[in-house]
Amino acid sequence: MKKLLQIEYLKVKNYRTFWLILGIYALLVPISFFGISQIDFPFLPSSNEIFGFPTVWNYITWTASWWNVLLGVLIVILVCNDIEFKTQRQNIIDGLSRKQVIIGKLYFLVILAAVITLYTFLVALVMGCIYSNPADMFQEIEYLGIYFIQTLGYFSFAFFFAVLVRKPALSIILFVVIIILDDIIKLPVGNDVAQFFPTITISDLTPFPFFKEVIEMSRERDPNFEIPYDMGTVMRSILSLLYIAGFTLIGFFALKRRDL
Amino acid sequence: MSTILEINNLSKTYGTIIALNRLNVKVEKGMVFGILGPNGSGKTTTLGILLGVLNPTAGKFSWFGKGQDDSNRKHIGSLLETPNFYPYLTAVQNLRIVAKIKEIDRIDERIESVLKTVSLLERKDSKFKTYSLGMKQRLAIASALLSDPEVLVLDEPTNGLDPQGIAEIRNLILEIAKYGKTILIASHQLDEIEKVCTDVVILKKGVAIAQSDVESITGGAKQMVVSAENLDKVKLLIDDFEGADVVEHQNGSLLLNVKENLNPADINKFFFENGVVLTELRMVKRSLESQFLEITKE
Numbered sequence: 001m002k003k004l005l006q007i008e009y010l011k012v013k014n015y016r017t018f019w020l021i022l023g024i025y026a027l028l029v030p031i032s033f034f035g036i037s038q039i040d041f042p043f044l045p046s047s048n049e050i051f052g053f054p055t056v057w058n059y060i061t062w063t064a065s066w067w068n069v070l071l072g073v074l075i076v077i078l079v080c081n082d083i084e085f086k087t088q089r090q091n092i093i094d095g096l097s098r099k100q101v102i103i104g105k106l107y108f109l110v111i112l113a114a115v116i117t118l119y120t121f122l123v124a125l126v127m128g129c130i131y132s133n134p135a136d137m138f139q140e141i142e143y144l145g146i147y148f149i150q151t152l153g154y155f156s157f158a159f160f161f162a163v164l165v166r167k168p169a170l171s172i173i174l175f176v177v178i179i180i181l182d183d184i185i186k187l188p189v190g191n192d193v194a195q196f197f198p199t200i201t202i203s204d205l206t207p208f209p210f211f212k213e214v215i216e217m218s219r220e221r222d223p224n225f226e227i228p229y230d231m232g233t234v235m236r237s238i239l240s241l242l243y244i245a246g247f248t249l250i251g252f253f254a255l256k257r258r259d260l
Numbered sequence: 261m262s263t264i265l266e267i268n269n270l271s272k273t274y275g276t277i278i279a280l281n282r283l284n285v286k287v288e289k290g291m292v293f294g295i296l297g298p299n300g301s302g303k304t305t306t307l308g309i310l311l312g313v314l315n316p317t318a319g320k321f322s323w324f325g326k327g328q329d330d331s332n333r334k335h336i337g338s339l340l341e342t343p344n345f346y347p348y349l350t351a352v353q354n355l356r357i358v359a360k361i362k363e364i365d366r367i368d369e370r371i372e373s374v375l376k377t378v379s380l381l382e383r384k385d386s387k388f389k390t391y392s393l394g395m396k397q398r399l400a401i402a403s404a405l406l407s408d409p410e411v412l413v414l415d416e417p418t419n420g421l422d423p424q425g426i427a428e429i430r431n432l433i434l435e436i437a438k439y440g441k442t443i444l445i446a447s448h449q450l451d452e453i454e455k456v457c458t459d460v461v462i463l464k465k466g467v468a469i470a471q472s473d474v475e476s477i478t479g480g481a482k483q484m485v486v487s488a489e490n491l492d493k494v495k496l497l498i499d500d501f502e503g504a505d506v507v508e509h510q511n512g513s514l515l516l517n518v519k520e521n522l523n524p525a526d527i528n529k530f531f532f533e534n535g536v537v538l539t540e541l542r543m544v545k546r547s548l549e550s551q552f553l554e555i556t557k558e
Contacts, residue, residue, distance in 0.1 A: 081346075
């Protein structure tokens with residue numbers, strides 16, 4: 001495992017695009033997080049609510065998840081590079097098994113997802129400690145676990161996608177289009193069904209923070225307002241993990257059987 | 261002699277196209293083994309299967325008597341088709357990845373040494389994408405040599421090199437072969453095979469149509485060119501002469517296949533005694549090329 005990770009690290013260590021995209025993510029997360037506190041929402045969550053424990057975990061993961069797609073694009077690039085440059089083929093010729101090549105990439109994705117989650121955690125931790133009592137920090141911290149699953153979800157989808165499409169430019173465009181289409185498709189299909197679509201399930205893991213407030217407001221206006229069906233966080237996490245397993249396995253077997 | 265590679269009934273089909281049909285090959289230690297054939301004859305397909313990137317449709321192969329185990333490839337240095345490296349990494353950074361895969365000790369020392377061998381040391385910190393075609397090819401050869409492997413597998417190793425580069429690579433291959441290493445070369449360039457190989461298999465449309473040591477293919481038949489004032493008489497005389505046949509009539513001279521035990525003096529004497537004075541008489545080394553063209557003729 002150590003050897004496979006070292007090989008993957010050598011591939012990105014001097015790859016400027018990789019560090020650039022990570023850098024952009026690292027900047028965008030705190031900037032956009034700060035940004036939402038400046039928006040004049042009708043519910044007016046105070047800075048203390050946005051930046052303070054325990055609500056900070058929901059807000060930070062919701063904000064950061066916009067940029068998670070950016071990291072998904074990075075994974076598409078990394079996986080496609082190895083196909084496009086035929087270096088994956090060369091890795092095998094040089095002595096790795098097909099399985100090792102794929103597993104190495106997957107290890108790398110898991111580690112990267114963990115690093116991303118850790119970074120996001122640190123940003124929220126700093127804010128939380130400034131705006132609220134650090135003693136409350138462990139409340140609702142499960143959002144971080146959920147964020148890890150979400151990141152892994154985007155990564156595994158990106159991996160699956162890159163393996164199937166193979167061409168970097170086309171993969172990136174289609175990947176982004178699918179993520180954008182998700183929000184559009186909810187309208188005709190309805191959220192009752194749409195929430196089970198793989199990419200929507202994964203994206204819904206970090207819910208809109210004022211979701212409850214929106215529902216309550218609707219009910220105040222109209223007592224007959226039907227509360228939309230929502231599968232709930234636990235169910236959603238489990239379903240996401242199943243999708244992740246699915247994406248990974250399909251990608252794995254496609255790569256394993258293919259002539260390179 | 262120990263067997264380095266054994267191929268049994270190896271086949272590969274793409275849909276209805278048969279790229280390789282029941283190939284059987286045995287490569288012994290120390291051989292410089294050529295796989296010769298025109299484009300599309302199955303050379304690269306064969307090497308691709310042997311190096312684990314193509315899945316064979318049928319048949320088996322075994323490296324070092326250890327079967328098709330993935331780790332065998334760590335002891336094989338390969339150059340398959342185009343050089344494959346990360347364009348955004350330098351030569352050294354690219355070779356580090358290879359070294360890691362092959363689990364090489366003293367990585368930096370080995371990298372220096374192979375880059376020196378292929379004369380790329382001065383450009384070792386340049387990115388791969390800035391390299392010329394010849395430099396890319398040389399880096400690929402450096403990469404193949406990196407683990408100081410028992411076996412080298414080279415697919416068209418002089419592709420894209422200038423004449424000087426071609427000569428350098430050929431000398432390098434001969435140099436490496438001297439140390440008792442086994443080398444497998446696929447090529448459509450006949451003189452390449454002729455100059456460096458000890459053994460050869462000739463492929464045509466996925467089928468092995470000849471397999472032997474290079475010496476017996478090229479040296480098997482002696483040829484001579486003769487000409488004289490009266491060629492028709494020469495022709496008639498040759499019909500009676502035991503040990504020589506006309507192969508072709510070209511520009512006022514005749515190309516003859518001659519038995520191994522005859523030398524030019526015998527031929528000259530024979531014609532002179534029969535009243536013909538030859539105006540030209542010379543030996544021709546029958547090249548692999550003519551042999552190859554003859555064998556692969558429809």
